[in-house]
Amino acid sequence: MAKTNKEQTITTFKGFHQDLTCRRFQYEIGKTYEAEGKIEACGNGFHACEYPLDVFGYYAPGASRFAVVEQSGDLSRETGGDTKVASRKIKIKAEIGLAGLIKAAVEYTFSRAKPVDPNSPASATGVRGAASATGYQGAASATGDQGAASATGDQGAASATGVRGAASATGRYSAASATGVRGKAQGIEGSALFLVYRDESGEWGEGYGRIIHAKAVIVGQDGIKPDTWYSLDADGNVVEVSE
DSSP states (O other): OEEEEEEEEEEEEEETTTTSEEEEEEETTTEEOOOSSSSOTTTSSSEEEESSSGGTSSGGGGGGGEEEEEEEEEEEEETSOOOOEEEEEEEEEEEEHHHHHHHHHHHHHHHHHOOOOOOOTTEOOOOOEEEEEEEETTTEEEEEEEEEEESSTTTTTEEEEEOEEEEEEEEETEEEEEOOOTOEEOTTOEEEEEEEEOOOOOOTTTTTEEEEEEEEETTTSSSSTTTTTTTEEESSEEOOOOO
């Protein structure tokens, strides 16, 4: 059943075929479009998703294009489904790649996470700290050196930013982000991994830690195996690493 709300403006994410079409409608970056008739989710109107990774349910990561969009006018959400929204108006603001989509998913999850005590399991800031998020769209963050973050709930996000941090995504449609020096990430089939390689020359000197390479991958595609730790090497290649 769809629920319709009037005159709102929201930022969402939309997938397209390679020719920038969706449901046989041709779009262009920067253009605004308006639909006629009654707006209803899964029926009439322009569709996009509030949670970035929900777009993978409609457009496969490796064969599609993605954009951040602005929906306005009448909005209709399908209750009990994913975060898909139908709108009367839509503006295709900017195209974003897979890495941008994953980054937006992590930001989405963290922005909706309830504030927690620094000593709670969902937030670990000390050396070798461990953070775990088990609920739906949960967020786990490990910022200390050799920290470990794990997201086991559906659409969860695990982020490890410290040196040699490890991020694990084991829930459906979850994402793991390892952005620290020598960070690593792993996930189950269908989860997304975001990996960064940082400069380690001139130990703690100027330029140390600057980002040299960044890459996003989907577990189960292009040779990326489930339950396997991955990092980026100095050439920007995704490589398996030991536990």
